[in-house]
Amino acid sequence: MSKIILQNVRLSFPSLFRKALFSGEETKFEGTFLLDKETQADKIAAIEKAIAALTADKLKGAKLKADKICLKDGDDIDYDGYAGHMSIKASNGKRPMVLDRDRTPLSEDDNRPYSGCYVNAVLELWAQDNQYGKRINANLLGVQFFKDGQPFGDGVSASADDFDAFGDDEDDFM
Numbered sequence: 001m002s003k004i005i006l007q008n009v010r011l012s013f014p015s016l017f018r019k020a021l022f023s024g025e026e027t028k029f030e031g032t033f034l035l036d037k038e039t040q041a042d043k044i045a046a047i048e049k050a051i052a053a054l055t056a057d058k059l060k061g062a063k064l065k066a067d068k069i070c071l072k073d074g075d076d077i078d079y080d081g082y083a084g085h086m087s088i089k090a091s092n093g094k095r096p097m098v099l100d101r102d103r104t105p106l107s108e109d110d111n112r113p114y115s116g117c118y119v120n121a122v123l124e125l126w127a128q129d130n131q132y133g134k135r136i137n138a139n140l141l142g143v144q145f146f147k148d149g150q151p152f153g154d155g156v157s158a159s160a161d162d163f164d165a166f167g168d169d170e171d172d173f174m
Helices: 041-058
Strands: 002-015 029-036 071-073 085-092 097-099 118-130 133-147
Touching (some): 002 085, 002 133, 029 041, 029 133, 041 085, 085 118
16 A cells, blocks of 8 residues: 655545445545646656556556546546546545644534645555456545635526515415
8 A cells, every 4th residue: 555645636526524425325435636737747656656566566567447547637537627637536435534724623514625625635545456356546544625726516506586486375386
C-alpha cells in the first residue's frame, strides 16, 4: 500500500457523511479528486509511479486497462470541470475523517466539503488481485476542507412561478 497526500484538489461526487447509493443500495463512502495537469504535474507523476510500483510488485507486472486503475484522464470523462485534470476516485467502507481548515471535525450540517470545493485528502493506493479481477484502487482515509470553489452541478432550479396555484378543494387536483 502507498499513502498519497493530495493538496488543493477539487472534490467531485462526494459521499463523505453517508455511503453512496448504487442501484438503491448503500455501498461505500467515496470522493473523486481532480488534479490540474499543469500545476500538479509532479503529484500526478508521483501517483503514476506509485501505481506502476504496485502493479509490478503486487500484480506481477500485469497490463491493466485504464478502467482498472483509479487514476483517470479527465479529458476522457464528460463531466463539468474534468477537462485538463486527472481524476482519482477513492472509497472506504468506514467513514473517513472530515476536517475543516483548522482541523476541527465537520458534519453534514456544515454543508462542506461539497462538490466543486477544494480540499486536501489522504488516500492509500492498493492492488486488488482476487476473484473480481486485478486493479489498482484507492482507499479514502480523510478529507480536509481547503477553500470554496464553484459548485459542480449548480444548475437552474425550479421557481414558484413554474407551478400553478390550487385551492384547498381536492377536486382541484383531479
